[in-house]
Amino acid sequence: MKELLYRNLQRKIISLILVVSFAPLITLGATLYYQFNNTYRQNIDEQIRYRAQAQSEAVDLFLKERTAILNAMADTHTFQDMIDEGSLSRIFEVMNYRAGAFVDLGVIDSEGRHLAYIGPYDLKGRNYQGQPWFDEVMSKGVYKSDVYMGYRNLPHFIIAIRRDEDRNQWILRATIDPDILEKIVRSAQIGRTGDAFLINRDGVYQTLPRFHGIVLSQSNLDTSLFGGRVTVTEITDGKNRNSLYAGSWLKDRKWLLVIKQESDELMSRLFEIRYTEIIIISMGILAIVLTTFFAVRLAIRQLKSSDEKMIGLNAQLVQSDKLAALGKMAAGVAHEINNPLATIIQKTGWMEDLLEEEEFQNSENFEEFRTSIKKIEEHVERARKVVHNMLGYARKMEPRLEDVDVNDTLNQTINILENYARNNNIDIQTDLANDLPIIAGDQAQLQQVFLNLITNAIDAIGKNGLIEAKSRRTDSQIHVSIKDDGPGLSEDEMKKIFDPFYTTKESGKGTGLGLWVSHSIIEKMGGTINVRSGAGLGATFTVEIPIVIPEKK
Amino acid sequence: MDYFSILIVDDEVDFLETLVKRMQKRNIDTVGVISGEKALEALEKRRFDVVLLDIKMPGGMDGIETLREIKRKHPLTEVLLLTGHGSVETSIDGMKLGAFDYLLKPIKLEELLPKLGAAFEQKVTQEQKIRKARIKELVRFPGRVLQQEKEEKK
Numbered sequence: 044m045k046e047l048l049y050r051n052l053q054r055k056i057i058s059l060i061l062v063v064s065f066a067p068l069i070t071l072g073a074t075l076y077y078q079f080n081n082t083y084r085q086n087i088d089e090q091i092r093y094r095a096q097a098q099s100e101a102v103d104l105f106l107k108e109r110t111a112i113l114n115a116m117a118d119t120h121t122f123q124d125m126i127d128e129g130s131l132s133r134i135f136e137v138m139n140y141r142a143g144a145f146v147d148l149g150v151i152d153s154e155g156r157h158l159a160y161i162g163p164y165d166l167k168g169r170n171y172q173g174q175p176w177f178d179e180v181m182s183k184g185v186y187k188s189d190v191y192m193g194y195r196n197l198p199h200f201i202i203a204i205r206r207d208e209d210r211n212q213w214i215l216r217a218t219i220d221p222d223i224l225e226k227i228v229r230s231a232q233i234g235r236t237g238d239a240f241l242i243n244r245d246g247v248y249q250t251l252p253r254f255h256g257i258v259l260s261q262s263n264l265d266t267s268l269f270g271g272r273v274t275v276t277e278i279t280d281g282k283n284r285n286s287l288y289a290g291s292w293l294k295d296r297k298w299l300l301v302i303k304q305e306s307d308e309l310m311s312r313l314f315e316i317r318y319t320e321i322i323i324i325s326m327g328i329l330a331i332v333l334t335t336f337f338a339v340r341l342a343i344r345q346l347k348s349s350d351e352k353m354i355g356l357n358a359q360l361v362q363s364d365k366l367a368a369l370g371k372m373a374a375g376v377a378h379e380i381n382n383p384l385a386t387i388i389q390k391t392g393w394m395e396d397l398l399e400e401e402e403f404q405n406s407e408n409f410e411e412f413r414t415s416i417k418k419i420e421e422h423v424e425r426a427r428k429v430v431h432n433m434l435g436y437a438r439k440m441e442p443r444l445e446d447v448d449v450n451d452t453l454n455q456t457i458n459i460l461e462n463y464a465r466n467n468n469i470d471i472q473t474d475l476a477n478d479l480p481i482i483a484g485d486q487a488q489l490q491q492v493f494l495n496l497i498t499n500a501i502d503a504i505g506k507n508g509l510i511e512a513k514s515r516r517t518d519s520q521i522h523v524s525i526k527d528d529g530p531g532l533s534e535d536e537m538k539k540i541f542d543p544f545y546t547t548k549e550s551g552k553g554t555g556l557g558l559w560v561s562h563s564i565i566e567k568m569g570g571t572i573n574v575r576s577g578a579g580l581g582a583t584f585t586v587e588i589p590i591v592i593p594e595k596k
Numbered sequence: 597m598d599y600f601s602i603l604i605v606d607d608e609v610d611f612l613e614t615l616v617k618r619m620q621k622r623n624i625d626t627v628g629v630i631s632g633e634k635a636l637e638a639l640e641k642r643r644f645d646v647v648l649l650d651i652k653m654p655g656g657m658d659g660i661e662t663l664r665e666i667k668r669k670h671p672l673t674e675v676l677l678l679t680g681h682g683s684v685e686t687s688i689d690g691m692k693l694g695a696f697d698y699l700l701k702p703i704k705l706e707e708l709l710p711k712l713g714a715a716f717e718q719k720v721t722q723e724q725k726i727r728k729a730r731i732k733e734l735v736r737f738p739g740r741v742l743q744q745e746k747e748e749k750k
Binding site for chain 1: 608610611614615617618621652680681700701702703704705
């Protein structure tokens with residue numbers, strides 16, 4: 044009936060709840076993730092920056108130390124000492140013993156002549172005049188080379204310092220084994236995809252990178268990307284992988300310490316978090332959706348059932364109201380009819396009295412007068428009965444426990460409907476047991492039930508038929524059955540016949556509430572109503588009520 | 597039948613006149629009045645054994661009021677109530693106020709007469725009881741009875 048209304052209401056409530064729940068949930072999730080993302084990235088950036096800086100400072104320290112040792116040796120020895128192979132070799136030993144990483148040591152004069160040498164190469168006698176490195180060390184006082192492939196095809200680089208001794212300038216040059224350097228740089232790498240290496244201004248590897256390339260191969264990194272002291276930048280390689288590069292220039296700005304980390308690995312934690320968050324939110328959403336659906340559905344169902352109950356109660360109330368109004372009206376109507384009837388009876392009585400007198404007894408029409416008077420009295424009696432019955436039915440409106448004679452109540456009801464039945468050529472027969480005890484009950488309500496059942500029987504038959512009203516007793520119950528020979532009810536109809544608003548009459552002709560109300564009345568009395576029927580076989584409605592003996596007053 | 601007198605009180609004129617006529621034809625001393633006030637007036641003027649009183653009389657005193665007054669002023673007079681709608685409450689009220697019985701309209705004269713007779717018999721019995729009690733008292737306390745009679749005469 045109002046199915047659509049309920050469904051709409053359900054839909055509206057569910058949508059509202061879902062929107063109101065999802066919006067903040069999702070907003071919160073997104074905000075948190077965004078914030079966390081930012082913070083996390085910032086954190087990583089800082090970390091990698093710090094590491095790059097720290098490592099480059101370590102490399103700087105290493106280089107500074109080697110340079111300092113060379114300077115110290117040059118400062119504490121004379122040119123003459125240095126070119127003496129014996130003392131040079133001792134100095135070399137000490138240097139390696141105390142500091143390490145020196146592959147060779149050589150002394151070069153201000154003309155570029157290599158005068159003394161300790162080391163694996165054969166460099167004595169060489170002249171470096173005109174070479175850029177020589178010019179640089181002579182002018183700047185210190186020189187560090189890039190790494191090159193040296194002795195035994197191992198990478199080396201050179202540090203050279205200039206000693207100003209009186210008027211003599213000479214150069215102390217050493218080849219450095221970058222092994223320790225390598226170790227220092229390598230220690231900066233972390234993770235599965237992390238890498239750390241040194242490159243020069245042209246991007247040539249000075250130390251061995253972890254994955255591709257070798258020392259002195261091209262790293263293909265654009266060093267102009269790295270400015271300032273430490274720079275962090277993200278670069279996507281040919282395989283569409285993002286990596287973070289932190290580059291920290293050494294003090295001389297000739298070498299760049301690069302720490303590389305693949306974004307995926309760095310962000311893996313972030314992705315985990317994101318994944319977890321999505322799962323939690325999804326579960327939350329699922330839980331919300333399920334609960335909302337079930338809770339709202341339940342609530343609407345409750346609403347529907349209590350709506351129905353209220354309609355039912357209202358209907359009962361309306362019925363009661365109607366009957367109460369009828370009762371009041373009945374008393375007034377009865378009075379207005381009974382008074383004229385009383386006068387008529389007295390008048391006919393008077394006429395009878397007068398007819399007793401002799402002079403009338405001989406008139407022709409004496410018998411006619413006599414019989415007419417008798418007929419008038421008969422019909423007055425008939426009218427009186429109708430009013431009396433109607434009054435009897437209408438009077439007892441108050442629900443109360445009173446002494447109820449079931450047969451009497453049944454008879455009264457049948458009296459009320461007798462004309463209605465007769466007009467449709469329907470005969471009502473009774474078969475009432477005479478051993479029914481007087482029970483305690485509400486007679487008006489019982490009469491209402493009988494009225495409903497018999498009226499239904501009459502309506503079911505329509506025209507031309509038979510209704511049988513029977514009453515019997517068992518040990519603890521009184522059974523009243525109303526049987527009609529109408530079209531009967533199907534299985535399906537029998538199941539629904541006591542439902543509220545269910546009627547087999549065409550729309551407008553029945554409220555569908557009669558049997559439902561009757562059923563609840565009998566139920567309240569502690570009894571039952573049931574129906575036996577088959578399509579085409581008529582129907583028998585049986586009311587079973589428990590025998591409750593009224594208390595002796 | 598013994599000589600007894602009836603006062604009929606009913607506002608339905610046709611009903612009243614016919615009933616009075618029929619009673620008089622049977623030689624019963626019957627008078628009819630159409631209102632409660634007129635009934636009390638009539639009872640002041642002469643004695644009636646039984647009053648047949650219609651409960652519902654619109655305008656002026658209604659049946660129950662009239663009954664109360666009759667029972668107050670003439671307690672020995674028996675009253676039969678006649679009602680057209682027979683509501684249980686008014687009949688109970690009536691019985692409580694001392695009505696002898698109540699009857700439903702329409703009623704045939706053949707049913708009414710025995711009831712009137714019974715009411716009359718009740719009245720007679722009551723009067724006899726009172727007389728007997730008085731005699732007893734007179735025998736024992738003559739002074740008191742004479743005093744009472746003096747007061748009644750006032």
